Amino acid sequence: MKQFQGKKCAPEKRKEQPSAIKQFFKGFDFGKSEGKDRREIEETEINNDGADDQSEKQDLSVEDGLSHLTSEAESPSGEQRFNQFMEKLGKKPSSKNLDLNNCALNAADITELGKCTFYSKNHFMVCKQKSFSLLTASLLPFLPELEEISLSWNGCAGGTLKALTAQLHHVNLLKVLRLNNCRLTAEDVISLGTGFHLHLLPDILGLILDFLDPAQAKQPDEGEAFEIVSQLEELDLSWNSNIGGKLSLLTKKLQEACKLKCLKITDCNLTAKDGESLAELLNVIPNLEVLDISINKNIGCSMKVIAQDLKNVPGLKELNLHMCGLKQDSLQGLDTALQHLTELRKLDISCNRELGGGFKASTAHLASLKNLEVLDLHQCCVTEEDMTVLSQVIPLLSNLQELNLSSNKNAGFSSDPLLGRLRFLPKLRSVTISNCGLGEESLSSLAEAALHLPELEILDLSWNKCVGGNLKLLLGALKLATEIQVLRLSSCNLVAEDLALLTSLRQDGHLARLQKLDLSYNNNISDEGWAVFCQGLGAFKELSELDVSLRPSSCRDCGPWFGELLAALTQLPALAELAMQRWALSESQRKQMEGFNQDNKRNIRLDC
Secondary structure (H helix, E strand, O other): OHHHOOOOOOHHHHHHHHHHHHHHOOOOOOOOHHHHHHHHHHHHHHOOOOOHHHHHHHHHHHHHHHHHHHHHHHOOHHHHHHHHHHHHOOOOOOOOEEEOOOOOOOHHHHHHHHOOOOEEOOEEOOOOOOOHHHHHHOOHHHOOOOOEEEOOOOHHHOOOHHHHHOOHHHOOOOOEEEOOOOOOOHHHHHHHHHHHOOOOOHHHHHHHHHHHOHHHOOOOOOOOOOOOOOOOOEEEOOOOHHHOOOOHHHHOOOOOOOOOOEEEOOOOOOOHHHHHHHHHHOOOOOOOOEEEOOOOOOHHHHHHHHHHHHHHOOOOOEEEOOOOOOEHHHHHHHHHHHOOOOOOOEEEOOOOOEOOOOHHHOOOOHHHOOOOOEEEOOOOOOOHHHHHHHHHHHHHOOOOOEEEOOOOHHHHHOOHHHHHHHHHOOOOOEEEOOOOOOOHHHHHHHHHHHOOOOOOOEEEOOOOHHHOOOHHHHHHHHHHOOOOOEEEOOOOOOOHHHHHHHHHHHHOOOOOOOOEEEOOOOOOOOHHHHHHHHHHHOOOOOOOEEEOOOOOOOOEEOOOHHHHHHHHHOOOOOOOEEEOOOEEOOHHHHHHHHHHHHHOOOOOEEEO
């Protein structure tokens, strides 16, 4: 800092440098007392035409001021304030993970965090932060080892991201950046793209270096790269609707051969033009492993273009296209791309209702996905012809662990071949076929195949009326399903006999690991049936969630079995949630439930 210690420069030089500095810091709010002192420092540097004794006083003022700043940089007080602030939010301070996710910061919090202003030779920040991102940016110089930043679900970050991205060069080890639901604006998208760009503006960089140390004021050559967050592997911008139509502002800034592995842009109102920008981006992110563009209904129009460039990310492991407005021709383009995605582990094309009828001509390469573990086709309006083709392809996916065919109502008419052939997928852990219009024959085929699924953990048969009175068909499978943890039988027309079967299975030592049991919307079960069930409920020691709600249009008195239920709760140490919607509890019964929670030091959430 010798240049400030009594040195006198030529008038023209002294006028030029402070002018540039003043321009650089224009717009910052300097606060009151401390801002006043620093303005006096600037005025001391600029107004050098006075008497020699006045000049000496000014130089001493500058020296004292900068000495104070240096002392602050060397002091750990800023880090201590940061730790205290994080602890106040209930967050564990970490030098590698800045987790401010869903903090709902108020004005007092922001004021307190605003006290964390830092000064050093490598960055000169003289501002009193007024926004969430600006405040967060002030923390970055103290966290050079930072690997993760999460600002998700903090709407106040929107419109202020520029302050954060300007400081990203302090965190070259950053791997994860999550900005879900932050109300990002177009300016934020531009700032973010600039933050990822490999080049700093030479005039800004030179200005800072010249101000701090003229010896380091060498201007970078044109094209000289300064890596900023060059290690970034995950970027999540989901739930920011203003990104739609502006994705190119970000993608055009991402440099070639970047290390991005995970890109999530869920529900961002992406347009067909954004789809083209995304396709171009796939050419420069060869390491991509996860791509999630779900809930962008208009991007399906450019799915052909995207599919053509998926070949540039051969290591892709997860592709989520849920509710993207895909059509039959989109499916054809996607199927062609699958031949290049041999590492794919998860494929979700659910809730694309116009895909129905397209599978029969677009599954040539689906069977080649030998590493596929998750296939989600729910609510795709699958036709009988589609099911015939899928029954030939899906059993060839030898590593498949999760299969979801729910809400394909036509599947029930031709599902026998597919459900019966699930026996060839011994690694299946989750089978979800709710609301598929299954018949008794389909249920029998599933029951027989389930005998060969020793790792089954989740079975969802909800909204298939044929299950009612026929649960006994699954008796053998449920006996062998030693790993089953979730059983969903909502709106299955269950009867008292079905509940008795479940309780007897548990009493005989089966279903020992069951954690979630959904029996909701089965209004045909009598009070006697519920009483028998509650009497045996205590045997489900691992149960954490139980739903016995009635249909929305119904309302019944809880009846005498409430006492049996209350007694069973004392034997269910893991139960945390009990749903009893539309069961009318008397005032006495409600007080009994509240008393149970208090007396047993439990906190069972009663939803009724």
